[in-house]
Amino acid sequence: MGRIYNFSAGPAVLPESVLKEAADEMMDYRGSGMSVMEMSHRSKVYDTIIKEAEADLREIMNIPDNYKVLFLQGGASQQFAMIPMNLMKNKKAGYIVTGQWAKKAYQEAKIYGEAIELASSADKTFSYIPDCSDLDIPEDCDYVYICENNTIYGTKFKTLPNTKGHVLVADVSSCFLSEPIDVSKYGIVYGGVQKNIGPAGVVIVIIREDLITEDTLPGTPTMLKYKIHADNDSLYNTPPAYGIYICGKVFKWIKSMGGLAAMKEHNEKKAKILYDFLDESKLFKGTVVKEDRSLMNVPFVTGDEELDAKFVKEAKEAGFENLKGHRTVGGMRASIYNAMPIEGVEKLVEFMKKFEKENAK
Numbered sequence: 001m002g003r004i005y006n007f008s009a010g011p012a013v014l015p016e017s018v019l020k021e022a023a024d025e026m027m028d029y030r031g032s033g034m035s036v037m038e039m040s041h042r043s044k045v046y047d048t049i050i051k052e053a054e055a056d057l058r059e060i061m062n063i064p065d066n067y068k069v070l071f072l073q074g075g076a077s078q079q080f081a082m083i084p085m086n087l088m089k090n091k092k093a094g095y096i097v098t099g100q101w102a103k104k105a106y107q108e109a110k111i112y113g114e115a116i117e118l119a120s121s122a123d124k125t126f127s128y129i130p131d132c133s134d135l136d137i138p139e140d141c142d143y144v145y146i147c148e149n150n151t152i153y154g155t156k157f158k159t160l161p162n163t164k165g166h167v168l169v170a171d172v173s174s175c176f177l178s179e180p181i182d183v184s185k186y187g188i189v190y191g192g193v194q195k196n197i198g199p200a201g202v203v204i205v206i207i208r209e210d211l212i213t214e215d216t217l218p219g220t221p222t223m224l225k226y227k228i229h230a231d232n233d234s235l236y237n238t239p240p241a242y243g244i245y246i247c248g249k250v251f252k253w254i255k256s257m258g259g260l261a262a263m264k265e266h267n268e269k270k271a272k273i274l275y276d277f278l279d280e281s282k283l284f285k286g287t288v289v290k291e292d293r294s295l296m297n298v299p300f301v302t303g304d305e306e307l308d309a310k311f312v313k314e315a316k317e318a319g320f321e322n323l324k325g326h327r328t329v330g331g332m333r334a335s336i337y338n339a340m341p342i343e344g345v346e347k348l349v350e351f352m353k354k355f356e357k358e359n360a361k
């Protein structure tokens with residue numbers, strides 16, 4: 001039994017050392033005589049796990065003191081509602097629609113107030129990031145929302161939009177901890193962890209303290225108020241305890257790898273191998289405008305659906321899993337998150353070269 005190269009967009013590859021450590025600690029976590037899965041979330045031993053996870057995340061991301069870190073549930077999708085419910089004081093927010101996840105967030109916000117599409121790249125199947133340097137943003141907008149890395153389409157904001165003083169809210173699910181960011185530029189940075197950090201079931205919300213208020217929309221359930229989670233240090237109810245424990249291990253792994261600057265370098269190196277090949281290949285083509293390419297999700301096509309299917313099938317047989325593109329766009333997509341080793345990408349490109357030769361027209 002061996003491990004394959006897993007190019008899944010999420011849940012996705014995790015560092016092997018983290019999985020091994022978790023396996024070693026499965027039956028008896030550090031002399032506690034039980035698994036982390038079996039522990040009270042109010043116990044001293046678990047308290048250390050969650051506090052250390054938060055401290056390590058704060059260190060890695062250099063999170064300012066006036067931001068809270070919340071470990072929540074409901075996935076990134078629950079934030080699509082939680083954000084307007086907590087932030088829409090004027091019942092108005094601006095959305096930049098650069099793909100399916102941004103669109104879902106935009107549509108959800110419409111349930112709670114006036115959601116305005118400030119910009120969109122739908123005209124070219126979301127293959128680029130629109131110019132957001134001078135958007136027409138109504139004065140009374142409560143926030144401006146982006147999906148920073150578009151998991152399905154493979155685009156990434158390389159510069160943040162000019163929000164003209166409005167609060168910026170960003171879904172960073174698929175680029176979380178892939179490179180350094182300046183947290184102070186955001187009101188909320190959030191993401192589901194199953195793309196780049198840990199097992200599904202945890203969503204991390206980093207939120208500026210002044211945005212955490214009692215003043216939520218009428219009818220907001222207690223569980224969907226940031227304040228209740230902030231006041232209780234993410235322990236208002238039972239948190240996704242085991243998932244948070246694995247996230248904590250990934251934070252330590254990132255620290256041991258040299259932090260986010262080193263992650264960025266490693267990710268740029270990996271992505272370059274694949275993009276350079278796509279640019280020279282006669283068979284395979286990247287689908288995204290060059291300057292907006294994601295370091296994490298790389299969609300590509302041959303231009304022939306049958307050949308795409310053949311490629312996905314043969315790649316799977318050769319040990320490269322989950323290369324099929326998202327069901328809404330077809331083609332292929334290689335997700336090359338932090339834990340994908342450089343050899344995985346090198347071997348994939350070797351395989352693509354071989355496939356190209358065998359299928360030359």
Ligand SMILES: *Cc1c(COP(=O)(O)O)cnc(C)c1O
Pocket residue numbers: 010074075076077078101147149150151171172173174192195
């Ligand atoms: C996967 C993904 C989501 C949805 O996450 P869930 O945890 O399944 O709700 C939202 N946004 C982005 C950018 C994603 O990649």
